[in-house]
Amino acid sequence: MTVLPADVTAAAATATQARRGRRGDGKAATGFMAPSMLGLLAFTAFPIVASLIIGFYNWPVIGSHTFIGLKNYENLLTSKEFHTAILNTFVFVLLYVPLNIVISLGLAVWIGSKGIRLRGLYRTIFFIPAVTPVVANAAIFSLILSPNGLIDSLMQTWFGVQAPNFLGSKTWAMPAVVMLSIWQGFGYNMLVFSAALDAVPTSLTEAAAIDGAGTVARFFRIVLPLITPSIFFAVVLTLISSFQVFTQAYVLTGGGPGNATTTMVVYLYEQGFQFYKMGLASAVAWVLFIIILVITVFQFIGQKRWVHYDQ
Amino acid sequence: MRISRLTKFLAAAAAVVLLAACSGNSGSSSSGSSSGGPVTLTWFMWSGSDVEKNAWLHIADMVTQKYPNIKIQFETTPFNDFWTKLTTEAASGQAPCIIGLQGQRAPQFGNLLVPLGDYMSKAGIKAEDFVPSITKNLQYEGKQVALPYDVGPFIMFYNKDAFKAAGLKEPAIGWTTDEFMNAAKTLTKPPKYGFWAQSDIGQLLPWVLSSSGKAAVNADGKLDVNNPEWHAAAQWYTDLVSKEKVAPPVASANSSSASANQFLAGNTYMSLDGPWDLINAREQAKFKVGIAPMPAGPSGSKTWSDGSGFGVTQNCKTPDEAFQAVSVMVSPEAESYLGDQGRAYPALISTQNSWYEGNHTQDVKPVMDAALANATPYTTIPTWQQVVTTFSKQAVATYNGQGSVDELLSQTQEQGSS
Numbered sequence: 046m047t048v049l050p051a052d053v054t055a056a057a058a059t060a061t062q063a064r065r066g067r068r069g070d071g072k073a074a075t076g077f078m079a080p081s082m083l084g085l086l087a088f089t090a091f092p093i094v095a096s097l098i099i100g101f102y103n104w105p106v107i108g109s110h111t112f113i114g115l116k117n118y119e120n121l122l123t124s125k126e127f128h129t130a131i132l133n134t135f136v137f138v139l140l141y142v143p144l145n146i147v148i149s150l151g152l153a154v155w156i157g158s159k160g161i162r163l164r165g166l167y168r169t170i171f172f173i174p175a176v177t178p179v180v181a182n183a184a185i186f187s188l189i190l191s192p193n194g195l196i197d198s199l200m201q202t203w204f205g206v207q208a209p210n211f212l213g214s215k216t217w218a219m220p221a222v223v224m225l226s227i228w229q230g231f232g233y234n235m236l237v238f239s240a241a242l243d244a245v246p247t248s249l250t251e252a253a254a255i256d257g258a259g260t261v262a263r264f265f266r267i268v269l270p271l272i273t274p275s276i277f278f279a280v281v282l283t284l285i286s287s288f289q290v291f292t293q294a295y296v297l298t299g300g301g302p303g304n305a306t307t308t309m310v311v312y313l314y315e316q317g318f319q320f321y322k323m324g325l326a327s328a329v330a331w332v333l334f335i336i337i338l339v340i341t342v343f344q345f346i347g348q349k350r351w352v353h354y355d356q
Numbered sequence: 357m358r359i360s361r362l363t364k365f366l367a368a369a370a371a372v373v374l375l376a377a378c379s380g381n382s383g384s385s386s387s388g389s390s391s392g393g394p395v396t397l398t399w400f401m402w403s404g405s406d407v408e409k410n411a412w413l414h415i416a417d418m419v420t421q422k423y424p425n426i427k428i429q430f431e432t433t434p435f436n437d438f439w440t441k442l443t444t445e446a447a448s449g450q451a452p453c454i455i456g457l458q459g460q461r462a463p464q465f466g467n468l469l470v471p472l473g474d475y476m477s478k479a480g481i482k483a484e485d486f487v488p489s490i491t492k493n494l495q496y497e498g499k500q501v502a503l504p505y506d507v508g509p510f511i512m513f514y515n516k517d518a519f520k521a522a523g524l525k526e527p528a529i530g531w532t533t534d535e536f537m538n539a540a541k542t543l544t545k546p547p548k549y550g551f552w553a554q555s556d557i558g559q560l561l562p563w564v565l566s567s568s569g570k571a572a573v574n575a576d577g578k579l580d581v582n583n584p585e586w587h588a589a590a591q592w593y594t595d596l597v598s599k600e601k602v603a604p605p606v607a608s609a610n611s612s613s614a615s616a617n618q619f620l621a622g623n624t625y626m627s628l629d630g631p632w633d634l635i636n637a638r639e640q641a642k643f644k645v646g647i648a649p650m651p652a653g654p655s656g657s658k659t660w661s662d663g664s665g666f667g668v669t670q671n672c673k674t675p676d677e678a679f680q681a682v683s684v685m686v687s688p689e690a691e692s693y694l695g696d697q698g699r700a701y702p703a704l705i706s707t708q709n710s711w712y713e714g715n716h717t718q719d720v721k722p723v724m725d726a727a728l729a730n731a732t733p734y735t736t737i738p739t740w741q742q743v744v745t746t747f748s749k750q751a752v753a754t755y756n757g758q759g760s761v762d763e764l765l766s767q768t769q770e771q772g773s774s
Contacts, residue, residue, distance in 0.1 A: 187608065215753055302752035
């Protein structure tokens with residue numbers, strides 16, 4: 046096929062027009078984008094920059110602000126309470142993330158297995174805790190776990206002994222927070238895994254079955270590798286959100302007893318919104334941001350070893 | 357090109373409108389002139405229910421009835437959010453004209469308010485007409501910054517039915533700590549307990565006052581809790597839970613589980629509380645609720661009292677009108693109304709009968725009078741919130757036997773001094 050010069054010119058002309066037209070669209074697009082851009086600037090970009098700056102100040106909410114350089118960060122690094130908060134956060138993450146992934150994956154596999162009827166119903170039921178407000182879930186949990194609560198009453202009637210004071214005990218408070226978080230969080234990951242499992246081609250598993258692979262082998266050798274991208278996605282997001290854990294600990298135990306459940310964000314909230322030390326709170330936010338950033342970067346580097354994107 | 361210029365213009369115009377809408381009437385919380393012309397005043401007040409909110413709206417109407425040129429714009433949030441919102445509004449220079457202020461928060465927010473001395477003498481309002489402890493509580497650096505509408509001494513609530521069933525003499529004026537301990541031991545049969553211990557510092561304070569006369573804040577206005585008197589009282593209180601076991605283990609430092617009132621639920625038979633909860637308690641409890649003053653310790657039957665009032669912010673452009681409004685809000689008519697409705701035990705002494713008559717609480721008048729007579733103001737420091745938070749978190753651990761009294765008081769002292 047030969048192209049005539051006239052056609053070329055025409056095509057060029059259309060292209061120019063198109064470019065011009067696109068330029069016109071660009072302006073309209075800017076107009077349409079403006080509201081959300083303004084929102085992003087005002088409610089995301091501005092606070093990020095502001096918190097970085099405030100972090101270098103002694104910044105009470107009412108009263109004068111003074112520049113103190115890195116003093117807030119220095120105070121944090123030497124504060125025993127903040128060390129406890131970091132430690133508590135890591136303990137929470139190490140308990141919560143693996144449990145969440147195992148439970149949600151297990152449930153997704155169970156729902157997806159043959160012979161299960163009413164899959165949609167189960168999916169909906171298991172997803173309900175995820176869309177229930179955390180505060181509501183926490184209120185129910187504290188009714189269950191408190192002295193004279195559900196567990197305590199049942200144990201007294203059945204065994205005649207009192208249950209541990211879950212929320213008032215340094216030993217039990219963190220497990221209680223983890224339990225609530227799992228209840229709150231497994232539904233979302235389950236849905237992600239469920240969709241990923243449905244996308245695994247049956248031809249592959251059937252072929253493996255014909256070749257003599259058992260259920261366990263099929264799952265670990267075929268299905269699991271195929272859904273690693275979804276697992277990676279879930280792990281990254283769950284890790285980020287679990288470093289930011291706040292509501293569960295705040296509502297259930299208020300960060301106590303002692304500082305047993307004071308996580309980094311609970312500490313941040315206390316300093317910023319109860320003690321009104323905005324500078325220190327901003328510094329906490331940046332320390333947390335850097336921790337999350339580093340861990341996420343390592344995850345992305347590490348994924349090459351275990352995530353399989355090719356079909 | 358013309359079109360794009362138009363879009364640019366429109367976008368800019370929209371942005372201006374948006375920004376203008378966002379900033380609102382920034383900086384001014386009242387509008388109108390201050391010479392008898394029509395004035396709209398914002399009044400920021402907490403309320404926990406529609407009933408409570410309607411009572412405040414009724415008070416706002418009273419203001420407009422007396423001063424037709426004043427209109428009140430009422431804003432409200434629940435009590436706990438109130439202080440956060442007030443702080444942020446004050447920080448952005450948008451504090452409302454009139455605010456509610458709790459006595460123990462006066463050191464924290466007093467600097468936002470206008471001293472009322474001159475206004476009071478001009479209007480002929482006498483501080484002596486109010487209960488002295490709350491009037492003193494609402495002072496900032498020695499100046500009256502708010503006028504009180506309610507007051508209440510912290511007192512002992514007890515389950516009359518349980519005392520009767522156990523054959524115990526009911527707590528009365530003049531009862532002692534020994535009698536309290538005896539009653540608590542007799543009443544305790546797990547899972548039911550004689551006393552409800554709670555992690556709030558205000559729950560411990562009356563016991564410290566009654567045993568040693570020491571408050572939380574010393575004469576210099578500094579926090580002073582890491583001393584032998586506080587140690588002894590805190591140890592005694594801890595023993596109620598972990599040694600004598602006459603009080604159930606403390607649940608958690610936070611409201612959601614602490615709000616399950618173990619006394620009203622009938623799981624504990626004595627509890628310290630304020631008269632502001634009495635009417636509600638009598639309505640809700642499935643047993644008869646009685647009250648008594650603090651059991652007398654070596655230092656007598658001492659307790660703290662707190663209350664709340666209304667003040668005018670420095671930010672207010674029309675302080676004259678704002679004070680006129682406040683003067684109506686704490687007038688005999690308004691306080692009688694609040695007392696009669698059971699919303700407040702009035703701070704204005706002449707109107708206190710309305711609370712007894714309107715709520716059939718005449719039986720507790722002798723106890724209230726005795727408790728008020730022995731009450732000291734709930735004196736605090738500007739960083740009181742840090743003290744409260746630190747104390748209650750550690751108190752859960754200490755009371756339950758997972759920490760020492762020394763840890764509790766030294767940590768609290770450290771927070772209060774930083």
